[in-house]
Amino acid sequence: MKDLLLVLSLAATGTTQRASERLHLTQSAVSRALAQAETRAGVRLFDRSARGLSATLAGQRLLAGAGVILNQLRDLERSVRDERRAALRVRLVCECYTAYRWLPSALKALASRMPNLEVEIAVEHTRAATEALLHGAVDVALLTTGIIPKRSGLLERPLFSDEVVFLVGTTHALAKEKSLTPGDLRNHALITANTPAAEQSWFLRQTFGRQRPKLRSLRFPVTEAIIDAARAGLGIAVLSEWIATPYLESSDLVLKRLKAGPLLRPWRIAYRPEARDAAETLGTLLVGSAPRRHDR
Secondary structure (H helix, E strand, O other): OHHHHHHHHHHHHOOHHHHHHHHOOOHHHHHHHHHHHHHHHOOOOEEEEOOEEEEOHHHHHHHHHHHHHHHHHHHHHHHHHOOOOOOEEEEEEEOOOOHHHHHHHHHHHHHHHOOOEEEEEOHHHHHHHHHHHHOOOOOEEEEOOOOOOOOOOOEEEEEEEEEEEEEEEOOOOOOOOOOEOHHHHHHOOEEEOOOOHHHHHHHHHHHHOOOOOOOOEEEOOOHHHHHHHHHOOOOEEEEEHHHHHHHHHOOOEEEEOEOOOOEEEEEEEEEOHHHHHHHHHHHHHHHHHOOOOOOO
16 A cells, blocks of 8 residues: 555656655655565656656556555445444535536535535635645645645545646647647647646646746636637637547547647545545545546
């Protein structure tokens, strides 16, 4: 289980330093643990470069099943306890509006598993989900890029990843390109939602490395407006594939990925200790109900 948690954290953060902060270990301890995990696996799990860590093919196969296995083990542990649980009320927020599209099915399953649990969705804290969790305004948060500080007393675990993709209209200058480069993103307006600062920083780091170019952007509060702007050729829409896929049924939009490879965004569930049972049960259900990535 420690090896699986380690590789999930390394894949989500991209460096041993950032993984050490998440795992509350020293960087040298994380490096040793990775070397030991690779020895046990008998294969290299991550390639090292100046830009950080990237999963090898073997590492990708391990990551594909690691989250599911960990969630099954935790679910089994809770079922063995067979504890009586008193009525409980938790407040939940999602850092990215994407989650509100697929969260309801998991909440329905959660209600059948924990009938004494009442879940309240705190949509008003979406743009500052991490801060709301730290200050006690919510009990559980689904996070993509928000950072939980050390010694905060909060708990977290990895869930899965979605992919950030790009949509352009068929009349756009990039419509016939096979894939996009960082230069394409610098030269054309990016059409996005009003994303939190932490997510903007993550996007820049993943696409431009240490560079921080000044990008042109158009921001809209609703997905339909982002899609319509892309159709009109106003720029490149930046969306989760889970949101973008249904709009590809029409013939006036084209999906693009980065030439460097899929832009995967890791999801985590973070929670206050008193909400642990509800949060971990929800995490198990989310892994089984969240949309899957579609490779093209």
